[in-house]
Amino acid sequence: MNSLPLDKELSKIYKDTVDKDHKGIVDRILSLKEGEEMSDTVRPRPTYSDGSIDHMMFPIQPKAKELTERMLKGHGYIYFLEGGARGGKDVFALLAWTIYLMTTPHKTHLALGKSLEHALLTILHSGGFGLYYTIPNGIFVRNSDSGAQRGIYKFKDMFGVEKEILFYGNDKKADGEKYQGFTIGSTYINEALTQHIDGINQARQRMASTHNHVMIMTANPKGQAHPFYTNFEKDKLMDEEEVQLMEYIRDRYKMDFEVRENAILKEAEVDKFQFVKRFCEMKSVPSAKYLKQEDAMSLRLGLRDIDFHYDKMIADIPIQNFYTKLDKDHVLYGRSMRKVIHYDRGGKNPNNVINAYDYNYYHFTVDDNLGLTEMQRNEYKKEFKKGSALYLQKTMGVRKTAEKAVYKEFSYKNVLDEIDISIFDNSQQTIRVLGIDPGFNHETGMLDCEIDLRSGTVFVLQERLIDYKNQDATIEDIEREFWQMIRSRKNRRYDMLIIDPSHVATINHFMNRGIEVTPANNSSLQVRNKEKTTANLNQQRDLMGIDLLKYGFDIKKIMIHPDCINLINQIESNEFEYNEDTGKIKIKKINDDVLDVLRYIVNTALGGTQYWQNEGGETDGEETNPLSFIQGNAGTQKEEWNLDRALDQAQRELNAIGGDAIFGQDDDRSRWISEYDGLFDNTKWRF
DSSP, X not given: OOSSOOOHHHHHHHHHHOOTTTHHHHHHHHHOOTTOEEOOSSOOOOOOOTTTBOTTSOBOSHHHHHHHHHHHHTOOSEEEEEEOTTSOHHHHHHHHHHHHHHHOSOOEEEEEESSHHHHIIIIIIGGGTSHHHHSTTOEEEEEEETTEEEEEEEEEOTTSOEEEEEEXXXXXXXXXGGGXXXXXXXXXXXXXXXXXXXXXXXXXXXXXXXXXXXXXXXXXXXXXXXXXXIIIIHHHOOOHHHHHHHHHHHHHHHHHHHHHHHHHHHHHHHHHHHHHHHHHHHTTOSSGGGSOHHHHHHHHHHHHHHHHHHHHHHHTOBGGGTOTTOOTTSTTTTOBHHHHHTOOOOOXXXXXXXXXXXXXXXXXXXXXXXXXXXXXXXXXXXXXXXXXXXXXXXXXXXXXXXXXXXXXXOOGGGBOOSOOGGGGTTOSSOEEEEEEEOOSSSOEEEEEEEEETTTTEEEEEEEEEEOOTTTTOOHHHHHHHHHHHHXXXXXXXXXXXXXXXXXXXXXXXXHHTTOOOEEOOOOOOOOOSSOOOBTTBOSOOSSOHHHHHHHHHHTTOEEEOTTOHHHHHHHHHOBEEEETTTTEEEEOOSSOTTHHHHHHHIIIIIOSSTTOOSGGGEETTEEOOTTTTOOOOTTOXXXXXXXXHHHHHHHHHHHHTTOOOTTSTTOOHHHHHHHOOTTBOXXXXXX
């Protein structure tokens, strides 16, 4: 074993990726002392699977081929390869980067790992597919710069030009300072989600002045609240309107752009012809085929520089030269028309990531690994419980929170089968409840639910997630979206509107417009030793807030329509984190704007577990269909359930005992629902 101590994570990587044919090389790489260098004349050749590459070592696996071609042609900038374990992401990404490194004019490049040793194990070695083997003429040197440990891999490209790759660790906030000041042509980042965002952004700044620069990142997925997604990726993505505009410009002006491009390429061919002619005259040979080897290399290098010059001219043609309607503040103004012409949304993926300008997403699963047999793929999938968060994350590459998930009780059984939500329009056994979490500094979330108060089952049917930031939006915009949700269904009535109580202005606005509002009980308390109480919910306080949702998911009393993808994603990605300041565990308040609305609705409309009498939703050992109560049509009368009649009956009962009006000046339906349980037995209204 090497002389450097490896932590638990690195020891596992070493064990999983270092075999007997590579052990001697890897041990020397990790044990190298400062100032020492190593180079092996003979190195094991990467053993790519059949169907992965052609005889020239160019990828032919579809995703890898597209990735490589886009990188070489300058059709993008950031390339993010994400997916399940054993999907072959780094095998293909490192091969694509190798081809780029051998052709680009840029001489200095960057490789980042969680630590230096991590970068060496996963990028320089990478199970026998790393740069030490794909570029076998290189020399590895270990040294330090201003006290920062680093590795340098020096090699010659296909034109004989000397280049270097700087290897650094990027785990801490200040790690990006170690490569500050360099001009970088490209960056490779292994396991990007484990690295510090500041270091990744520093790498981007180091490439800002170079043409056709690329950043390649690989990662296994985490929960959707991970800072990489919320603080890095989110700013790179585009909304549907912006994507459609790019597609319109691409399709409308493709031929016009190609005319301009071909004119420049024709000029480049003339320039190259003259260059070859002058070069041969200078070397006193009749044609290039008579040049000496070193002169032929110089000629090819000169031709590459000419190509690079004209390629930059094409890449620098702005979009507004063709599409003149762009405002100067628009995200596409001043951008490269060539990149738009070659834009593609990308393939379907379970994380619903759509390519953006300069952001290309590639999704891999174990099924993309051509080195595994069908039996090996199946056996790997069987290691995890099908449908579990770990199964989806590890085998399918879905962004799931597995280790720190708050709502581990949530599963696919909480997702309704594909149904037509109009079946609820004629239901007289449910009430329609809407909730809003308004926001102008964060996204506004809305939910449209039906609740069966006999069983306490909550059916989430519709969602809205609107980003009003930088749109000069007002409360009127929120109200407009609210009415659109109301009118999107045949049943345009609703029984309760619940709004975050901290948004007093929004509540007052709705009430001034004659819209009844129930301020939400926004408790997110988890169960403690002492019973918790709040002002208007003083019964059955055993479970509230987060624990109430967890229990509801567990017994299948909260059911969600599959079209509510934002809510499902937020439930699955909500996770705990360690607070370094307090030393306590807390729940991340990130990416939860529709999830909070669900908590408001369950807390306020139900207020506890009193309606969940039939524990687990089971009868006589058989699972109950939560939709079984939906019957009939608009003409069907349900004598056991009529909300208006029930309210009248409730009012009479309250009057008989001296109670106040149910919906008077100081009361509302939520208080009646949460406080007055005398109207219910196990499954039916009492009247």
